[in-house]
Amino acid sequence: MSDKTFAIKGNIIWSKDPQTLNIVDDGYLVVQDGISQGVFEELPEQFADVEVKDYSGKLVMPGMTDLHLHAPQYAFRGVGGDMELLDWLNTYTFPEESKYADLEYADKAYTIFADDLKDSPTTRAVVFGTLHVPATELLMDKLEETGLKTMVGKVNMDRNNNPELDESTEESMAATKQWLADVKEKGYKNTQPILTPRFTPSCTDELMAWIGDLKEQEDLPLQSHLSENRTEGAWVKELAPWAPTYGDTYKHFKQLDGKPAIMAHCVWCPPEEVEILKETGTYVAHCPNSNAYLSSGIAPIRHYLDEGINVGLGTDIAGGPELNMFTVIEEALNDSKLRWVYVDESLKPLSLPEGFYLATVGGGSYFGKVGSFDPGYEADVLVLDDSDIKTPIDYGTEQRIERYVYNAQDGGKVEAKFVAGEQIF
Amino acid sequence: MSDKTFAIKGNIIWSKDPQTLNIVDDGYLVVQDGISQGVFEELPEQFADVEVKDYSGKLVMPGMTDLHLHAPQYAFRGVGGDMELLDWLNTYTFPEESKYADLEYADKAYTIFADDLKDSPTTRAVVFGTLHVPATELLMDKLEETGLKTMVGKVNMDRNNNPELDESTEESMAATKQWLADVKEKGYKNTQPILTPRFTPSCTDELMAWIGDLKEQEDLPLQSHLSENRTEGAWVKELAPWAPTYGDTYKHFKQLDGKPAIMAHCVWCPPEEVEILKETGTYVAHCPNSNAYLSSGIAPIRHYLDEGINVGLGTDIAGGPELNMFTVIEEALNDSKLRWVYVDESLKPLSLPEGFYLATVGGGSYFGKVGSFDPGYEADVLVLDDSDIKTPIDYGTEQRIERYVYNAQDGGKVEAKFVAGEQIF
Numbered sequence: 001m002s003d004k005t006f007a008i009k010g011n012i013i014w015s016k017d018p019q020t021l022n023i024v025d026d027g028y029l030v031v032q033d034g035i036s037q038g039v040f041e042e043l044p045e046q047f048a049d050v051e052v053k054d055y056s057g058k059l060v061m062p063g064m065t066d067l068h069l070h071a072p073q074y075a076f077r078g079v080g081g082d083m084e085l086l087d088w089l090n091t092y093t094f095p096e097e098s099k100y101a102d103l104e105y106a107d108k109a110y111t112i113f114a115d116d117l118k119d120s121p122t123t124r125a126v127v128f129g130t131l132h133v134p135a136t137e138l139l140m141d142k143l144e145e146t147g148l149k150t151m152v153g154k155v156n157m158d159r160n161n162n163p164e165l166d167e168s169t170e171e172s173m174a175a176t177k178q179w180l181a182d183v184k185e186k187g188y189k190n191t192q193p194i195l196t197p198r199f200t201p202s203c204t205d206e207l208m209a210w211i212g213d214l215k216e217q218e219d220l221p222l223q224s225h226l227s228e229n230r231t232e233g234a235w236v237k238e239l240a241p242w243a244p245t246y247g248d249t250y251k252h253f254k255q256l257d258g259k260p261a262i263m264a265h266c267v268w269c270p271p272e273e274v275e276i277l278k279e280t281g282t283y284v285a286h287c288p289n290s291n292a293y294l295s296s297g298i299a300p301i302r303h304y305l306d307e308g309i310n311v312g313l314g315t316d317i318a319g320g321p322e323l324n325m326f327t328v329i330e331e332a333l334n335d336s337k338l339r340w341v342y343v344d345e346s347l348k349p350l351s352l353p354e355g356f357y358l359a360t361v362g363g364g365s366y367f368g369k370v371g372s373f374d375p376g377y378e379a380d381v382l383v384l385d386d387s388d389i390k391t392p393i394d395y396g397t398e399q400r401i402e403r404y405v406y407n408a409q410d411g412g413k414v415e416a417k418f419v420a421g422e423q424i425f
Numbered sequence: 426m427s428d429k430t431f432a433i434k435g436n437i438i439w440s441k442d443p444q445t446l447n448i449v450d451d452g453y454l455v456v457q458d459g460i461s462q463g464v465f466e467e468l469p470e471q472f473a474d475v476e477v478k479d480y481s482g483k484l485v486m487p488g489m490t491d492l493h494l495h496a497p498q499y500a501f502r503g504v505g506g507d508m509e510l511l512d513w514l515n516t517y518t519f520p521e522e523s524k525y526a527d528l529e530y531a532d533k534a535y536t537i538f539a540d541d542l543k544d545s546p547t548t549r550a551v552v553f554g555t556l557h558v559p560a561t562e563l564l565m566d567k568l569e570e571t572g573l574k575t576m577v578g579k580v581n582m583d584r585n586n587n588p589e590l591d592e593s594t595e596e597s598m599a600a601t602k603q604w605l606a607d608v609k610e611k612g613y614k615n616t617q618p619i620l621t622p623r624f625t626p627s628c629t630d631e632l633m634a635w636i637g638d639l640k641e642q643e644d645l646p647l648q649s650h651l652s653e654n655r656t657e658g659a660w661v662k663e664l665a666p667w668a669p670t671y672g673d674t675y676k677h678f679k680q681l682d683g684k685p686a687i688m689a690h691c692v693w694c695p696p697e698e699v700e701i702l703k704e705t706g707t708y709v710a711h712c713p714n715s716n717a718y719l720s721s722g723i724a725p726i727r728h729y730l731d732e733g734i735n736v737g738l739g740t741d742i743a744g745g746p747e748l749n750m751f752t753v754i755e756e757a758l759n760d761s762k763l764r765w766v767y768v769d770e771s772l773k774p775l776s777l778p779e780g781f782y783l784a785t786v787g788g789g790s791y792f793g794k795v796g797s798f799d800p801g802y803e804a805d806v807l808v809l810d811d812s813d814i815k816t817p818i819d820y821g822t823e824q825r826i827e828r829y830v831y832n833a834q835d836g837g838k839v840e841a842k843f844v845a846g847e848q849i850f
Contacts, residue, residue, distance in 0.1 A: 074816075075816045075817055075818050076816070076818060077816075077828070077831070077832065078814070078827060078828035078829075078830070078831035078832050079820070079824050079827055079828055081758060081777065081827070081831070082776060082777070105817060108817040109816075109817045112815045112816065112817065116815070289759075292759035292760070292762055292763055293759060293762070294762075295762040295763075295765060295766055295774060296766075297763070297766050297767070298763060298767075321755075321828075321831035321832060322831065322832060322834075322835055323835060324834075324835055330746075331759075333506060334714075334717035334718060334756075335717070335763070337717055337718070337719075337720040338717055338720075338722070338723060338760070338763055338767075339767075340720060341720055341721075341722050342722070342723075342763075342764075342767045342768055343767055349720060351507060352506065352507070389503075390537045390541070391499075391500045391501070391502075391534075391537065392500055392530060392533040392534045392537065393500050393501060395504070399504050402503060402504055402506070403502070403503035403504055403746075404503075405503070406502070406503035406506070406746035406747065407502065407503050407746060407747060409747075409749075409834030409835060410747055410748060410749055410834060
């Protein structure tokens with residue numbers, strides 16, 4: 001029997017739909033060859049022989065997907081919260097990312113990042129590297145070893161850069177090709193490449209067009225940033241006077257083409273841009289901690305959900321200072337409430353089940369059938385020990401997961417983690 | 426030599442003024458009989474004989490004051506984030522607080538609360554109990570044992586209550602007198618009583634007048650709530666049509682009389698109310714986590730600071746779901762940024778040194794000379810181990826404390842804690 005075939009016993013929680021949690025107490029999640037066979041109140045007869053991993057009394061939930069974060073920025077997380085996006089990039093981010101030309105530095109930094117991501121409640125992540133090919137491959141090597149499933153991008157950026165973090169259009173193209181060839185040869189099992197034009201201000205139209213063509217030819221996923229900050233938006237208008245919206249600067253070059261793409265932030269999208277997100281099936285990576293930290297604003301996630309747009313959550317390290325996805329759920333709920341108070345009372349705040357959904361199925365679906373325990377889903381599983389979130393009240397599972405989200409860091413502990421059926425710890 | 430006389434060696438940080446941090450690396454904080462003698466680069470000759478507690482390389486900062494929290498609500502922290510204030514009180518809070526009529530339940534719950542508060546980065550706290558005298562005295566017994574310095578209030582509430590959590594005006598007065606007499610007899614060293622009318626909707630004018638008289642006669646501190654939520658504000662207008670503002674419903678009864686009083690929240694104060702806060706020296710307990718969690722809003726703290734109003738920070742357990750004051754600093758900064766974006770661009774966001782100041786000196790000053798290491802201050806001290814907030818960057822102390830604030834829960838550890846010179850752990 002495959003070691004990816006087993007059952008997990010515990011108090012099992014997963015999303016039924018965005019508004020509702022499924023809960024089976026003392027239930028069995030059955031996994032065969034890494035794939036969920038569903039959750040059962042009793043172990044079904046045909047699985048009577050599988051190993052039962054007994055986590056009775058613990059909370060068992062799907063792994064979470066961090067849909068947007070920058071690995072090279074992890075080193076300075078929590079420093080530099082006194083600026084908005086563009087100044088923050090020039091002052092803190094670009095100087096730090098330029099250090100990744102040095103593989104020795106990259107090795108130190110990415111070892112810390114990969115170790116901490118492995119220990120976190122994240123099972124899947126979509127990651128920005130830097131423009132440097134060797135460092136990005138090193139990052140992929142390290143992430144491969146964690147057992148987490150990740151997408152990683154060598155960043156493209158050929159304009160408006162500082163001299164230490166710079167590539168010409170031709171260099172950017174050649175480096176991208178080299179990187180993709182290397183990755184193919186390495187034959188990773190857990191990590192895969194994702195095209196990563198930094199954002200429109202950093203990329204010439206020539207480079208953007210080339211990346212769009214490459215996306216089409218190679219059928220690759222793509223990630224970038226969209227309408228994060230008001231000054232950024234005004235700058236894009238200057239840089240691309242031909243584009244009706246910021247979103248068109250991607251769509252025009254076939255980067256938003258109806259195949260998987262992630263746009264991080266989407267705080268200030270005008271209606272025409274929302275239409276682009278919708279019609280192209282683009283994923284919004286909602287990063288509320290970052291959007292508060294960098295004084296960007298609050299994305300109208302309720303509106304996006306009403307429109308049927310794909311939404312997941314991201315830490316946006318180091319725009320967001322914390323790697324723990326539970327804090328992202330918490331901030332997403334809080335900020336949706338503040339937006340309801342101050343911006344638009346017609347958009348009601350997100351609920352706990354909705355936050356849970358976004359962190360699991362919402363972002364997970366970018367990887368396929370991920371983020372649920374329904375039959376056929378890849379078995380990404382977290383076992384949570386909430387015994388240090390003490391209370392005299394005998395709460396049921398629904399309240400326990402709610403309390404866990406808000407107190408994950410004040411007593412919560414991820415006791416075990418599985419990715420596609422493989423036990424990580 | 427008193428065991429409250431010693432020196433602490435480490436990287437020492439405290440507020441110079443709200444905008445600036447003092448930092449002395451490898452410095453010595455000298456404490457004599459529990460009182461700071463100042464921070465020195467070298468151990469002064471006259472203190473050459475004192476024990477040096479060597480925390481070289483660690484961060485050493487003043488203890489933090491949690492200026493507003495409800496001990497009986499700790500049991501349900503993190504549950505019930507789907508409602509605004511008044512519904513939340515009726516649905517979750519009042520039923521839970523009614524349980525404290527049962528001393529056995531109170532003992533279980535308050536043991537957890539006192540233990541967790543002791544372990545937290547808080548050294549001082551101003552705490553709501555319930556209306557029950559025995560449970561409130563039990564809470565005070567338990568807090569006394571922690572070594573933390575606290576003020577605790579038996580809650581007064583004689584109108585608009587549910588039947589399980591109710592007292593008549595006469596009962597409220599008699600119970601308050603009994604409680605104050607008991608407390609005097611117990612002779613606590615670390616905990617003291619604070620008058621606690623719940624908030625105007627819960628107290629008749631008759632009771633409010635009596636409490637105001639008592640405050641004056643006994644020279645007692647007082648705490649309550651003010652302008653937290655818009656619906657609450659409208660209700661107070663109905664209940665007290667004679668009062669020009671919600672603030673006047675306290676001031677009229679001599680509860681805001683120029684002597685120490687704390688008003689929690691102050692999210693929606695009109696200019697006349699801000700004037701009352703200012704002229705009476707009232708402390709605003711800013712509780713940003715709660716104000717987001719309960720969809721209340723964001724208090725204009727920059728405005729209050731500009732007006733010279735006293736401001737400290739509070740967790741507002743269980744309006745705020747977390748006990749860790751570092752998360753309150755983080756949320757105070759984040760929400761001041763969101764307020765700047767959406768409400769008033771003339772009020773610039775709070776800075777990290779300002780958040781640090783509010784959590785230490787800001788709230789600490791309600792206890793006297795507390796929250797600083799300047800000579801003459803009571804020695805409340807936290808020793809922080811940030812070694813698990815890993816980075817390849819060799820950060821200085823200023824960046825390390827900034828990173829600690831944002832990642833306190835993802836790797837930070839309070840290694841030692843002192844209150845008025847007494848080591849708690």
